[in-house]
Amino acid sequence: MDKIKIAHGSGGSYTHKLIDEVFGKYFDNNFLKRKEDSAVLPSSPERLVYTTDTHVVKPLFFPGGDIGKLSVTGTLNDLAVMGARPAWLSCGMVLEEGLKISTLKSIAYSMAETAAEQKVKIVTGDTKVVNQGVCDKIFINTSGIGFLPENINTGVENIEPGDKILISGYIGEHAAAIITAREKFNISFDIKSDCACLYPLIRELTSELDGIRIMRDPTRGGLATTLNEFVGDQNFGITVDEDQIPIREEIKGLCEPLGFDPLYLANEGRLILIIKNEEAKEALKIMQLYTESNAPRIIGQVTDEYQGRVILKTTIGSKRVLDMQSGEMLPRIC
Amino acid sequence: MKYIDEFRNAGLIKTIKNKIFSIYSEDKLNFMEVCGGHTHAICKFGIRDLIPEGINLISGPGCPVCVTENSYIDKAIDLARRREVIIATFGDMVKVPGSQASLETSGLNSKSVRVCYSSMDALELAAENQDHEVVFLGIGFETTAPTIAATILAAKERGINNFSVLAGNKTMPAAMQSLLEAEDVSIDGFICPGHVSTITGTGIYDFIPEDYNVACVVAGFEPIDIMETIYLLIEQIKSDSPKVKNQYKRSVKPQGNTKALKILDEVFVGCDAIWRGLGNIPGSGLKIRKKYRMFDTEQKFDIQVSSSERHQGCICGAIMRGVKKPPECQLFGTECIPESPIGPCMVSAEGACAAYFKYKQ
Numbered sequence: 001m002d003k004i005k006i007a008h009g010s011g012g013s014y015t016h017k018l019i020d021e022v023f024g025k026y027f028d029n030n031f032l033k034r035k036e037d038s039a040v041l042p043s044s045p046e047r048l049v050y051t052t053d054t055h056v057v058k059p060l061f062f063p064g065g066d067i068g069k070l071s072v073t074g075t076l077n078d079l080a081v082m083g084a085r086p087a088w089l090s091c092g093m094v095l096e097e098g099l100k101i102s103t104l105k106s107i108a109y110s111m112a113e114t115a116a117e118q119k120v121k122i123v124t125g126d127t128k129v130v131n132q133g134v135c136d137k138i139f140i141n142t143s144g145i146g147f148l149p150e151n152i153n154t155g156v157e158n159i160e161p162g163d164k165i166l167i168s169g170y171i172g173e174h175a176a177a178i179i180t181a182r183e184k185f186n187i188s189f190d191i192k193s194d195c196a197c198l199y200p201l202i203r204e205l206t207s208e209l210d211g212i213r214i215m216r217d218p219t220r221g222g223l224a225t226t227l228n229e230f231v232g233d234q235n236f237g238i239t240v241d242e243d244q245i246p247i248r249e250e251i252k253g254l255c256e257p258l259g260f261d262p263l264y265l266a267n268e269g270r271l272i273l274i275i276k277n278e279e280a281k282e283a284l285k286i287m288q289l290y291t292e293s294n295a296p297r298i299i300g301q302v303t304d305e306y307q308g309r310v311i312l313k314t315t316i317g318s319k320r321v322l323d324m325q326s327g328e329m330l331p332r333i334c
Numbered sequence: 335m336k337y338i339d340e341f342r343n344a345g346l347i348k349t350i351k352n353k354i355f356s357i358y359s360e361d362k363l364n365f366m367e368v369c370g371g372h373t374h375a376i377c378k379f380g381i382r383d384l385i386p387e388g389i390n391l392i393s394g395p396g397c398p399v400c401v402t403e404n405s406y407i408d409k410a411i412d413l414a415r416r417r418e419v420i421i422a423t424f425g426d427m428v429k430v431p432g433s434q435a436s437l438e439t440s441g442l443n444s445k446s447v448r449v450c451y452s453s454m455d456a457l458e459l460a461a462e463n464q465d466h467e468v469v470f471l472g473i474g475f476e477t478t479a480p481t482i483a484a485t486i487l488a489a490k491e492r493g494i495n496n497f498s499v500l501a502g503n504k505t506m507p508a509a510m511q512s513l514l515e516a517e518d519v520s521i522d523g524f525i526c527p528g529h530v531s532t533i534t535g536t537g538i539y540d541f542i543p544e545d546y547n548v549a550c551v552v553a554g555f556e557p558i559d560i561m562e563t564i565y566l567l568i569e570q571i572k573s574d575s576p577k578v579k580n581q582y583k584r585s586v587k588p589q590g591n592t593k594a595l596k597i598l599d600e601v602f603v604g605c606d607a608i609w610r611g612l613g614n615i616p617g618s619g620l621k622i623r624k625k626y627r628m629f630d631t632e633q634k635f636d637i638q639v640s641s642s643e644r645h646q647g648c649i650c651g652a653i654m655r656g657v658k659k660p661p662e663c664q665l666f667g668t669e670c671i672p673e674s675p676i677g678p679c680m681v682s683a684e685g686a687c688a689a690y691f692k693y694k695q
Contacts (some may be wrong), residue, residue: 183451252335258451259374316347316557318380323692 009129064193068110084146196269211276237306341556370397407432535590611650
């Protein structure tokens with residue numbers, strides 16, 4: 001039994017064997033052990049935060065991570081950017097007939113390891129198998145539950161002109177790692193995905209600072225798209241200093257010939273923080289403890305000018321609108 | 335990045351900006367960039383913010399993808415629907431609309447359309463998929479045409495017979511002439527395409543100052559290049575001595591790349607071509623010579639598509655000539671929007687209509 005068969009999704013003995021040998025083994029915890037239809041979880045006086053995310057990525061393994069790690073960090077980060085302490089995850093898998101069981105094991109191990117590092121348990125799950133060609137090897141849905149402390153209330157409505165905008169590290173690295181892993185370029189690039197859990201950083205920020213307006217992880221659509229989400233239909237604008245945006249030379253070198261813009265490339269372990277001006281420098285210091293010290297930057301500010309728009313102050317001294325990405329970014333011919 | 339940062343130096347750019355403002359007087363000037371690469375750079379670097387308001391930078395028909403006509407896309411979709419065919423294409427082609435849909439929206443299997451980075455990648459794809467016919471979408475100006483020609487020569491030499499090119503390459507001078515021939519033309523200067531000129535040399539523009547008294551500067555793609563080009567254009571206009579100047583000397587030689595031109599001429603021959611938004615322009619296309627017909631998709635396959643006519647209301651031609659603004663088009667913002675564009679100025683995200691739609695409504 002080295003490949004996934006349709007029978008593995010039938011609910012019968014193959015399914016049970018797969019659950020025991022893969023998910024039970026790696027995700028091991030008391031909730032799962034009961035093998036019931038749902039996990040019964042303890043209640044808490046804190047507010048519950050609940051999110052879900054589905055993960056499809058090609059290739060499954062890439063420099064800096066894999067679909068398993070991504071499926072945990074992605075959902076945990078969605079909880080964390082609300083200020084919530086992640087606690088539990090569910091895991092729904094769609095497997096393509098023929099997937100190697102060793103591959104599935106590597107992915108499950110990666111999920112378990114990433115969750116354990118964050119003291120998060122995968123408490124319930126589901127597995128379906130589809131015929132070859134119906135899905136691309138493996139799709140993973142995870143939903144997550146976290147607890148939100150009473151003193152944390154972030155949201156767009158808190159944003160005020162004068163607030164500062166920070167980014168926690170170099171941008172564009174996840175998408176660039178995927179592109180270089182997917183395509184056969186004749187040049188080798190030393191690029192790793194930034195795929196990581198943001199909660200430890202966010203816990204520190206939220207416990208030390210009380211001027212946090214909003215936090216977001218700039219995944220699909222990248223930094224530019226997230227900033228545009230903040231200003232949409234609002235009576236403020238955002239200005240960004242291109243000089244301050246941290247982008248590694250390798251990423252610039254990959255993007256330049258392909259016609260990609262790093263500002264639109266996905267990140268999987270970066271935090272955008274809007275915070276009141278007076279606390280921006282303190283926030284920057286905290287961020288520097290969690291990554292390479294020169295990577296986090298104050299990249300811009302909220303302004304009452306340019307309402308509803310993001311304006312990029314370019315390195316050459318001009319200003320232009322930084323628009324939301326429309327459609328998929330594709331390599332250009334010209 | 336070395337060799338790039340030098341051309342993005344804020345101090346130098348400020349110096350050129352001051353020079354531009356010092357020689358510019360109140361005239362309204364229309365400068366057209368005829369290369370999609372320039373359009374992209376002008377937007378990306380915010381060049382419009384650095385020059386006098388009276389200088390209007392017009393995006394011409396220089397994005398080869400955006401000027402691709404409905405019928406070409408329809409043919410590509412028709413081919414992609416055939417079980418034995420794999421379409422290999424530059425990425426941004428998949429968004430260009432045909433009569434009904436684009437390659438992206440026509441519900442094709444993702445294995446039928448592959449994005450590649452060069453025509454040689456497409457040839458490798460053919461070598462790896464001997465049981466399929468790989469059709470490369472041959473789009474681009476004089477810049478890409480030689481590489482496509484070289485790929486056809488390589489296919490012949492290697493005996494890869496399941497490879498062909500749907501020839502849609504276009505050439506620049508006839509299109510520029512067609513814009514200049516219009517009665518209402520209002521172009522004061524051309525920012526000439528640096529990449530095209532690297533292949534062709536600068537002589538192909540000589541007719542523009544000689545016959546039409548319009549200034550030309552062959553330009554590079556970095557902000558310093560574009561700013562200097564704008565300065566050189568104003569200088570020519572001020573001194574009333576239009577000529578072809580080469581700002582991009584580090585890449586463009588007067589005679590061009592003779593080796594590339596030889597390969598181009600070996601495989602391709604001139605023909606008429608239809609341009610989205612401009613219609614048929616005599617002598618502005620390239621077709622594959624008969625001796626290489628085994629690599630010509632149109633010869634290899636029986637392709638019958640009934641394409642819709644170019645939309646009668648589209649005024650992209652007039653917009654490109656600088657005589658009309660996007661809102662003057664009856665289709666603008668109604669039938670023609672970025673999600674379902676009709677003319678090239680809306681197909682390109684940086685085209686005049688798309689930019690107008692996004693920021694100035």
